[in-house]
Amino acid sequence: RYRRRGERYPYRFKPEERRPFPWEAPFHPAEVAHEVFQAWLTFAIFDNARRGHLGVGLDEYRGQLGDLLAPFTDIAAANPNAWFPVARSAGEIITATPENRMVGYPYTKYMVSIMDVDMAAAVLLASHEAADALGVPPDRRVYLRGWCYATDPTYVAEHDDMWRSPAMAAAAGEAMRVGGVDVDDVAHLDVYSCFGSSVNFARDALGLGEGDSRPLTVTGGLPYHGGAGSDYMTHSIATMADVLRRDPGSYGLVSGVGMHMTKHVYGLYSTEPGPVTPPEQEAVQAKLDADGRRVIRDVYDGAATVVAYSVVHGKDGEPEWGVVVCDVPEGDRAYGKVLDAAMLESIERDELVGRKVTLTPTEAETPAGKQTMNVATL
Numbered sequence: 590r591y592r593r594r595g596e597r598y599p600y601r602f603k604p605e606e607r608r609p610f611p612w613e614a615p616f617h618p619a620e621v622a623h624e625v626f627q628a629w630l631t632f633a634i635f636d637n638a639r640r641g642h643l644g645v646g647l648d649e650y651r652g653q654l655g656d657l658l659a660p661f662t663d664i665a666a667a668n669p670n671a672w673f674p675v676a677r678s679a680g681e682i683i684t685a686t687p688e689n690r691m692v693g694y695p696y697t698k699y700m701v702s703i704m705d706v707d708m709a710a711a712v713l714l715a716s717h718e719a720a721d722a723l724g725v726p727p728d729r730r731v732y733l734r735g736w737c738y739a740t741d742p743t744y745v746a747e748h749d750d751m752w753r754s755p756a757m758a759a760a761a762g763e764a765m766r767v768g769g770v771d772v773d774d775v776a777h778l779d780v781y782s783c784f785g786s787s788v789n790f791a792r793d794a795l796g797l798g799e800g801d802s803r804p805l806t807v808t809g810g811l812p813y814h815g816g817a818g819s820d821y822m823t824h825s826i827a828t829m830a831d832v833l834r835r836d837p838g839s840y841g842l843v844s845g846v847g848m849h850m851t852k853h854v855y856g857l858y859s860t861e862p863g864p865v866t867p868p869e870q871e872a873v874q875a876k877l878d879a880d881g882r883r884v885i886r887d888v889y890d891g892a893a894t895v896v897a898y899s900v901v902h903g904k905d906g907e908p909e910w911g912v913v914v915c916d917v918p919e920g921d922r923a924y925g926k927v928l929d930a931a932m933l934e935s936i937e938r939d940e941l942v943g944r945k946v947t948l949t950p951t952e953a954e955t956p957a958g959k960q961t962m963n964v965a966t967l
Contacts, residue, residue: 614743619887622960623912623924629701630899631745631849632784633693634914638751638897639789640695641942651695654785655679658700658810661782665809670824672706672815690906693899694937695785702783702811702821710823712830717862728837728860731830735768735857737761737868739877743851746914746922747882751897756877757853758794761844763868764855770840772796775857777832777841778803779825782810787846807832807841819847826856833860888950889915889923889963895941896922900933908933913946913965923948925965932967 591598625631640650659679666676682699685691689699715723720730739756742748765771772795780791788805797803808814808828811821822845829841837860845854893915900911911927925948927933948963955962 617744621957622962630693632786633899634897636786642752651683655683661810662813665813668809671809673813691902704818706815710827732862735764737763738854742882746885754790759873760853761855764857767868768857775842776839779806779843781844781846883922886921886923889948893917925963927965
């Protein structure tokens with residue numbers, strides 16, 4: 590807001606030097622060339638990969654996304670802390686309108702998380718002895734019973750199976766092993782919901798079928814409750830604590846996703862104390878790393894098979910360009926940019942996953958300067 594007014598933020602204690610953001614990995618040159626930056630694009634790519642793997646029609650899958658997210662809006666609407674407390678139907682969520690434009694196919698504006706919110710939450714941690722000393726009543730105490738963190742490959746095209754998250758399944762399984770429970774023993778869930786794919790991948794990882802009636806959030810989800818980036822998890826943990834206090838002895842499972850479907854964490858909570866042992870995170874991660882990752886070709890010239898894709902829409906709602914992730918014959922991966930208007934229109938109507946395209950290296954101006962990108966054509 591200060592920037593929009595042309596003003597500088599009035600620091601009381603301005604840092605002596607501007608510290609760089611601690612990126613754990615540099616931008617991949619192929620992702621820079623093909624503009625694979627925005628989360629609403631990368632998570633859409635993952636959802637389209639999942640749809641193609643399942644063999645579900647495009648319109649049917651978008652309908653499923655609406656059915657998936659509509660209950661989140663109901664919970665947000667009943668949450669006094671929500672930033673967007675509006676209940677919406679599945680049809681309202683998925684139908685593109687001037688107010689709800691298509692952003693990155695298959696996601697409309699009502700299906701993407703919003704970080705520009707003015708929200709905060711806090712979680713107080715204490716030892717059992719400190720809680721006694723502070724006089725915290727026993728019925729207000731919520732215990733961490735199990736947890737685990739694990740990672741998938743850093744870059745989007747490195748994911749071998751782009752339709753699932755092995756690290757999500759491993760972290761969830763280890764968190765529940767540590768807590769001594771099975772997913773059927775968990776009464777309350779709050780799976781990270783920045784976009785539909787993170788919710789769908791969590792459902793798959795936890796083995797939650799269509800007949801499972803448990804709500805997937807107690808908070809309302811990132812697009813509807815809102816959260817300042819990863820701060821949403823502070824809200825979901827705090828909300829889960831309140832839910833468990835109202836349901837003593839039950840278990841609640843909270844998850845988080847970081848970067849482009851790379852980082853995954855699960856925490857198991859209950860009002861009942863129990864033995865707490867650290868997860869075997871190193872062993873979990875070593876097993877995941879042993880499966881390897883795909884090699885990304887910066888430039889590729891020739892035939893390739895699409896494994897995932899999405900279409901980027903402008904602020905007027907019209908398609909502007911698309912991106913494909915492709916298997917090349919040598920077993921590596923390559924990105925491609927879709928610029929042909931007819932192709933952009935067709936791939937939101939007909940499935941592109943599994944189809945052959947031709948990638949042609951082309952030099953072009955991008956927001957990052959002059960880059961060589963692979964242009965994809967049918």
